[in-house]
Amino acid sequence: MSLDTPRPGTRLERLPTHEALQRLEHERNSRLTQLRALDEAGADVEKHVVSAQKDTVRRVLAEVEAAFTRVRDGNYGNCLDCAEPIPVERLEILPYTRFCVPCRRDTA
Secondary structure, three states: OOOOOOOOOOOOOOOOOOHHHHHHHHHHHHHHHHHHHHHOOOOOOHHHHHHHHHHHHHHHHHHHHHHHHHHHHOOOOOOOOOOOOOOOOHHOOOOOOOOOOOHHHHHO
């Protein structure tokens, strides 16, 4: 089955706001913990590796913060490209995602 085709049983309803906020808070806290761990491991690991990892974590943190803004604006859970609802299963895995799978594949 293609990723472009919704699977049977895919939930297209919205993720409840409180649940979205909880998932985003968890993501934020996890990424901040990663940054602290990278800071502490800095002396034990090559600097370019730590720098690349920090950049990745900071990028995800920016995505999380943008998702909080979308929650406040009432746009959370809609694809920024096609404006269709993002399946709840995708939001449960990547609560900060901006795109549905088909649109993400087109932007990648």
